[in-house]
Structures are given as structure tokens and as C-alpha cells.
Amino acid sequence: MTYQYLLGLAIILFSTKILGLLTQRAHMPQVVGALLAGLLIGPACFGLIHSSDFLNQISEIGVIILMFMAGLETDTQELKRSGKAAFFIALLGVIVPLLGGFAVALLCHVGSDSLPVSLTLQYVFIGVILTATSVSISVETLKEMGKVSTKAGTAILGAALIDDILGIIALTVITSLADPSTNIVLVLLKIAGFFVFAILAALVYERLMRFFVRIAPDHNRRYILMSFAFCLLMAFCAEELFGVADITGAYVAGLVSSFSNKRERIYHDFDTVSYLLVAPVFFASIGLKVELSSMSASVLVFTLVLTLAAVLTKVAGCGVGARLCKYSGQESIQIGVGMISRGEVALIVANKGEALGLITSELYAPIVIMVVVTTIVTPIFLKLAFKSKKKKKEAVAL
Numbered sequence: 504m505t506y507q508y509l510l511g512l513a514i515i516l517f518s519t520k521i522l523g524l525l526t527q528r529a530h531m532p533q534v535v536g537a538l539l540a541g542l543l544i545g546p547a548c549f550g551l552i553h554s555s556d557f558l559n560q561i562s563e564i565g566v567i568i569l570m571f572m573a574g575l576e577t578d579t580q581e582l583k584r585s586g587k588a589a590f591f592i593a594l595l596g597v598i599v600p601l602l603g604g605f606a607v608a609l610l611c612h613v614g615s616d617s618l619p620v621s622l623t624l625q626y627v628f629i630g631v632i633l634t635a636t637s638v639s640i641s642v643e644t645l646k647e648m649g650k651v652s653t654k655a656g657t658a659i660l661g662a663a664l665i666d667d668i669l670g671i672i673a674l675t676v677i678t679s680l681a682d683p684s685t686n687i688v689l690v691l692l693k694i695a696g697f698f699v700f701a702i703l704a705a706l707v708y709e710r711l712m713r714f715f716v717r718i719a720p721d722h723n724r725r726y727i728l729m730s731f732a733f734c735l736l737m738a739f740c741a742e743e744l745f746g747v748a749d750i751t752g753a754y755v756a757g758l759v760s761s762f763s764n765k766r767e768r769i770y771h772d773f774d775t776v777s778y779l780l781v782a783p784v785f786f787a788s789i790g791l792k793v794e795l796s797s798m799s800a801s802v803l804v805f806t807l808v809l810t811l812a813a814v815l816t817k818v819a820g821c822g823v824g825a826r827l828c829k830y831s832g833q834e835s836i837q838i839g840v841g842m843i844s845r846g847e848v849a850l851i852v853a854n855k856g857e858a859l860g861l862i863t864s865e866l867y868a869p870i871v872i873m874v875v876v877t878t879i880v881t882p883i884f885l886k887l888a889f890k891s892k893k894k895k896k897e898a899v900a901l
Contacts, residue, residue, distance in 0.1 A: 511552045512784070518544050519783040532644045532882040537783055541790020542875070554791040558784060565785030566639045566846075567753040568777050571734040573642040573660060574757015575770045576651040582661055582758075585654070588828035589661030592821050596662060596842055597634045597669045599820030603812045604630030611805040619860045620681050628861040631677050632853055632870060633813050634670045637846020637878070638663035639750065643782070644882035645841070650889055655834045659841035660754070662821060666842070667748050668694060674852055681859045690746060697745035701737070701752075705759040708733050712763060726765045727772045733760070748848065789846065789878055792871050806869035810876045817842045837888040844881040845874045 522536030522543075544551040552558075582589075608614065608629035614622035641659055645651045651660075675690045708729075715725055734756040741752025760769055822839030830838065853870045856862045862870075 508555075508557055511555075511558070512780075514544055514551055515540070515558075515787045516780070516783055519787050530886075532647050532886055534640060534643045534647070534786055534882050535879060537786035538790055538875070538879050541787035542793060543790075544787070545791035545793060547790070547793040552791060554788060558788050558791065561781055562785035562788040563749070565777065565781030565783075566750055567734065567738045568773055568781055569639045569642055569785070570750040570753040571730075571757040571760075572646070572770060572773050572777065573638075573651065574754045574759075575761045575766060575773070576646065577660055577758060577761060578652040578657055579758065579761065582657050585658050585661055588825070588830070589658055590665050591828055592658060592662040592824035592838060592842075593665035593669055595824035596636065596666055596817060596821040597673060599823075600633035600813070600816040601627075601630035601673065603816035604633035604809070607805070607808050607812045611801065611808060613802075613805050613863075613866060615863045618863065624677065624680060625861055628677055628856050629809075629866075631670075631673050632849050632856070633809075633816060633845070634666070634673055635845050635848035635852055636663050636666045636670070636817070636842050637844045637848045638841070639785070640844040640846060640878050640881050641841040641885060643786075644885045648886065648889060655830070655837040655841070658825065658830070658834075658838050662824075662838065663842065664751055664754060667751055667848070670848070670852070671747065674855065677861070678855065678859055681861055693745045694747060697741055697747045697752075700740065700745065701755045701759075704733075704737060704740075705755075708759055709762070726763070727769055730756075730760050730763075730769050731773075789875060792850070793875050794868065794871075802865060802869060805866075806872050809869055810873045813845060813873050813877050814843055814880065833888070837885065840881065840884040840888050843884065844878045846878055849874050 518540035519537040522540045523533035524536070526536035526539070527533050542548060546553060605626045608626040613629070614625040616622070618625060638660060641663070642651070645653075645656045645659070650656045671694065672691065675687055679687050712726065712729060715729060734753050737752035737756040738749035739752070741747040741755075742749040760766065763769065818836070818839035820839075821842045822835045825835035825838040826832065849870065853862065853867060857864060857867060
């Protein structure tokens with residue numbers, strides 16, 4: 504047995520905290536420092552640590568806890584009010600990047616005749632990758648700024664969840680064309696089944712928590728344990744039983760727990776666990792996945808254009824959707840920026856496509872770079888978007 508993983512964790516914790524403080528001093532969110540730490544200690548720079556199954560599993564728990572905490576903080580009344588708007592925002596946030604990704608792939612001619620599917624299908628799949636949204640980075644940034652429960656923050660969370668469902672449907676359609684064994688109708692039924700399951704699970708969980716409150720009203724630690732178990736169970740069931748992303752299950756679990764009178768205590772204890780280990784590992788692990796192998800000039804151009812398209816199409820699609828739903832211009836920009844990050848969701852989609860022969864292995868590096876860049880710029884742009892609103896209010900007050 505090797506204990507190298509202990510050294511790796513220590514390096515990650517030290518580097519993420521030091522760089523997080525430095526970026527905070529530079530008036531940027533600390534999460535940016537954690538992402539940069541992953542790039543510096545990973546294969547892209549010094550090569551001190553490489554991505555591993557152990558780190559990937561801890562980072563997965565990290566993103567699950569982040570989404571659970573986002574659910575705890577969500578203003579459910581505002582979420583109800585923004586439900587229809589969130590769907591429309593998410594819909595445009597899928598359609599525009601899908602078309603943008605297709606156009607980029609077509610213009611850069613990144614398809615290969617050696618793959619078992621047509622070039623058109625390969626180009627469409629690049630668009631499907633751009634439809635993904637990883638809201639965990641936005642959640643951490645909004646949490647750090649105290650903006651999760653704002654109108655824009657709630658819209659970002661709601662739209663991201665719906666975006667996840669629409670992304671699954673888009674992925675299912677494209678993979679069914681490449682893999683005849685995939686049944687679209689069955690996938691749609693499973694997605695609907697998850698929300699029925701979530702309602703039933705919420706009712707059972709609520710009764711169970713009331714039972715614990717009755718028999719042990721002062722034992723707060725038991726509530727935390729039950730909440731964590733419920734979070735992990737919902738994440739597992741969402742992914743394994745219904746084919747919905749585990750982070751969606753975790754977010755729903757957080758929403759259910761937000762109605763508990765122990766909400767503040769649950770949030771405080773989860774925040775401690777997140778801060779100590781799982782969140783730093785999650786953010787650093789994204790940078791660890793970047794390996795800058797030899798890239799041809801054409802692939803490099805594709806990387807740059809794909810990254811630019813990834814940013815612009817989400818801002819345009821979600822921003823226009825928000826504006827059409829009567830959000831202010833400033834709020835529309837905040838919502839569009841909050842949906843930029845692709846994170847682990849795009850990587851999962853890319854892995855699926857490579858396994859089915861929808862993209863070549865040489866395109867994986869550009870996709871990873873696009874993921875890292877969108878992940879780093881999202882918290883920076885978000886802070887600027889909210890800061891400009893603050894300045895505008897101060898100017899009006901003067």
C-alpha cells in the first residue's frame with residue numbers, strides 16, 4: 504500500500520488555499536485560485552500531481568456537497584416564480600450553443616472519415632458538448648458573494664437544472680443515432696420517473712426527520728448525518744436508476760432539507776466539510792485534467808474558436824432568454840455569465856462520445872482546455888457582473 508495520496512492531498516490543500524488568498528487579494532473569487540492551483544501542480548505545469556480515481560471520487564463528493572448546499576440556500580418561493588422563465592432560458596441556452604458548436608466544427612473541419620458515423624453527426628456532437636452547463640462553479644462564486652438567493656442567482660440554479668435535463672435528452676438523441684441500443688422513449692420516461700421518485704423520497708424523509716426530532720430533539724449531529732445520507736442516496740438514485748446527473752439529485756435533496764428548522768445548522772456543518780477537503784479537491788481536479796500534448800496548428804485554432812464559442816453562445820442564448828422573460832439587462836448578463844462554465848458535465852459527455860466513436864481522441868485535449876477556461880472565467884465574469892450592478896446603485900444613490 505502506498506501513502507502517496509496523503510502527500511497529494513496536502514499539496515492540493517496548501518496550493519488551493521494560498522492561491523485562493525492571492526486571488527482574493529486581487530479582488531477575484533477564491534475559486535479562481537483553486538482552479539489555477541490545479542493547473543500549476545498538474546501535468547500542464549509542474550506535474551507534481553496527476554488525476555487519479557481516488558481524487559476523482561473525492562471531487563465527485565465535493566460537487567455533490569456543493570449542489571446540496573445550493574439547494575439549502577435556494578429561495579423556493581423565488582424558484583416557483585421563475586420556473587417558466589428558467590425553462591425558456593435553459594431552452595435557448597441549449598439551442599444556441601448547439602448551433603454554435605456545430606458551426607465551429609463545420610468551419611474547422613474537425614471530423615474524421617475513419618469514425619463509424621457521418622461527419623454531420625460528429626459536428627452535431629460537438630454542439631451537444633457545448634450545451635452542457637456545470638453550475639457548481641457559479642454556485643461557489645454566488646455563495647462567496649452572498650448572491651445565491653437573488654433573483655438572478657435563483658434563475659441560474661433553476662435554468663441549470665433544466666439545462667441538465669435538456670442536455671441529457673440531446674445526448675440521448677445523438678447517441679441513439681450512433682448506438683441503436685439506446686431507447687429515447689425509455690430515457691424520457693426515466694427522467695419523468697426521477698421527479699416522481701423525488702417527491703415520494705421527500706415525503707418519506709420529512710416524516711423520518713420529524714421522528715428523529717421527536718425522540719431526540721437536542722441531538723443535532725443526527726440531523727446532519729441523516730441529511731448527508733439523504734443527499735448521497737438521492738445523488739446515487741438519480742444517476743444509477745434514472746440516468747439523471749447525480750448533482751441534480753443532490754440539489755433536490757438540498758431543496759427538501761431547506762424546509763427543515765435545522766437548516767442553518769445543516770448548512771454550517773456541510774460548509775465545514777466542504778471547506779476542509781472536498782471542495783478544494785474538486786476545483787483543483789479540473790486543472791489536473793489538462794495535459795498539453797503536441798497539438799497541430801489546426802487543432803490549436805479549433806481550441807481557440809471552440810472556447811470563444813462556448814463563452815459567447817451561453818451568454819447570448821441564456822442572456823437573450825432572460826431578457827425576453829422580463830429580467831433587467833443587468834440580471835440577463837448575470838444569468839448568461841452564470842451559465843458559461845462547462846465543468847465535469849462536458850467532460851462526461853465527451854467521454855461518452857469518444858466511446859461511441861462520435862469524436863476522435865485528438866479532440867479531447869481542446870475540449871478539456873475549453874472546460875478549464877470557461878470554468879476559470881465564469882467566477883471572474885460573475886463578480887464583475889454583480890459588481891457593476893452595485894456600482895450602478897451607488898451612483899444612483901449619490
